[in-house]
Amino acid sequence: MGVLTLAVWTFILLMSFINIQLPPTPPLVVINEPPSGAENSPSPYVNTFTVLLLITVGGVIFITILIYVPKIAAYISIIIFWLITFLSLTLYGLLVSYRIGLEIGTEIVITSLFIAILLTWLIRKGRGILPLISASITSAAGGVLIGSMLPPVTALILLISISLFDLLMVKKGYLSIFGKEELKDKIMLIKGMIVNYDQLTLGLGDLVFYSILISNMYFQYGFLLALLSNIGITIGFALTLILLKRSGIAPGLTIPLFLGLCLALIGRIFT
Numbered sequence: 275m276g277v278l279t280l281a282v283w284t285f286i287l288l289m290s291f292i293n294i295q296l297p298p299t300p301p302l303v304v305i306n307e308p309p310s311g312a313e314n315s316p317s318p319y320v321n322t323f324t325v326l327l328l329i330t331v332g333g334v335i336f337i338t339i340l341i342y343v344p345k346i347a348a349y350i351s352i353i354i355f356w357l358i359t360f361l362s363l364t365l366y367g368l369l370v371s372y373r374i375g376l377e378i379g380t381e382i383v384i385t386s387l388f389i390a391i392l393l394t395w396l397i398r399k400g401r402g403i404l405p406l407i408s409a410s411i412t413s414a415a416g417g418v419l420i421g422s423m424l425p426p427v428t429a430l431i432l433l434i435s436i437s438l439f440d441l442l443m444v445k446k447g448y449l450s451i452f453g454k455e456e457l458k459d460k461i462m463l464i465k466g467m468i469v470n471y472d473q474l475t476l477g478l479g480d481l482v483f484y485s486i487l488i489s490n491m492y493f494q495y496g497f498l499l500a501l502l503s504n505i506g507i508t509i510g511f512a513l514t515l516i517l518l519k520r521s522g523i524a525p526g527l528t529i530p531l532f533l534g535l536c537l538a539l540i541g542r543i544f545t
Contacts, residue, residue, distance in 0.1 A: 275508045277406055281414035282485045285366070286492050286500070289422055292369045298423045301328055307425035318428040322435050329439075336467075337448045344460040351466030352394060355412060355478070360390035362415035398465050406476075409469040413478055417485020422493045429490045433531050436483060440527035453523035474515070480526035484511075487534050495542065502541040506534035 298306065304324050305317040312318055340347035367382035396408035424432070443449040451457050452475070461468070461475075469476050484507050492500035510530030517524040 275511050277403070278410040278414060278481055278484060279504060279508070281410040282418060282488050282504075285414050285418040285485075286489050288366060288370070289418060289489075289493075292366075292373050294369055294373070296419065296423045298425060298428075301325060302420060302424060303428060307428050312425065312427035318425070318431045321428045322432045325432060326435060326439055329436075333443070333448050337451060340460055340464060341451070341457070344463050347460075348463040348465075351464040352398060353466070355397060355466030356390050356394040358416050359393050359412045360386055362412070362419060363389055365419065366415065394466070397469060403471065405465070405469050406471045409476070409478055409481060413481035414485045417482040418489040420482070421486040421489030424486070424490055426490070426494045429486070429494070430535070433483065433487055433490075433535060437525075437528045437531040440480075440525040444523060444525040449525075450523075474518075477526055480530075483527055484530060484534075487531060487538075491538050495538070498545060499538045499541045502537040503534040506530070506537035509533055 301324055303317075303321050305320050307317045307321075308315050336347060336350065339350065363386040364383055367386055368379060371378050371382060393408040393412060397405045397412075400408065421429070440449070444452075452461060462470070467478055469478065487507065488500050488504050491503045507530040510533035511526075513533075514524050514526060514529050517529075
């Protein structure tokens with residue numbers, strides 16, 4: 275969590291320096307959230323349903339490919355990882371160049387291309403902490419962008435829903451395959467979707483949603499609530515590790531997001 279936290283706050287500070295509000299776009303936000311009374315509007319619920327539907331359909335398709343054609347799944351995972359890294363870093367670079375008034379678009383694209391290739395190679399072939407650093411940079415880059423774009427009520431409902439969704443999928447849904455010993459060799463092939471560190475396997479989706487929560491709290495409510503959510507996620511992650519040792523598989527989002535949201539809510543009440 276320390277590596278991810280450092281990466282998240284680095285990209286938060288970078289977005290703060292850029293100081294440009296990115297518009298919420300589909301599929302994250304298919305209906306714009308009204309500035310007031312959003313909880314009584316259908317928009318956050320439709321937005322959340324759309325994201326969950328895409329995650330479910332995409333997840334089922336990917337797991338099916340993993341089971342029957344694992345090598346194809348391995349290529350897909352790496353391509354997706356590289357694409358997210360490249361697009362995120364390119365966007366950051368272009369926004370920074372716009373902010374400081376330099377026209378260096380070609381140079382930024384080329385630099386982002388090589389950094390994305392390096393980070394993809396590290397998560398695929400690196401050893402020790404290097405794959406974790408690579409995964410943290412990519413997850414934080416994408417997560418902070420998403421967190422800065424999501425309107426507050428949509429973000430809240432999405433984060434609550436995804437924490438429950440993760441619990442359901444790990445216990446009864448397609449994510450339960452990660453607890454099956456006979457599929458372990460196939461699962462180890464999709465290193466663009468997971469990262470291994472010290473006998474621990476983490477899903478990149480978990481790291482992305484941790485980043486979304488912290489960054490959304492920062493851009494919507496300020497430093498204190500973002501810090502509290504970060505502390506909650508860290509405590510929740512530690513509790514998840516304890517649960518993981520007991521059961522062999524545990525949802526990576528449920529406890530961390532729940533505690534992160536709870537601490538942020540407490541901070542919101544008393545500030």
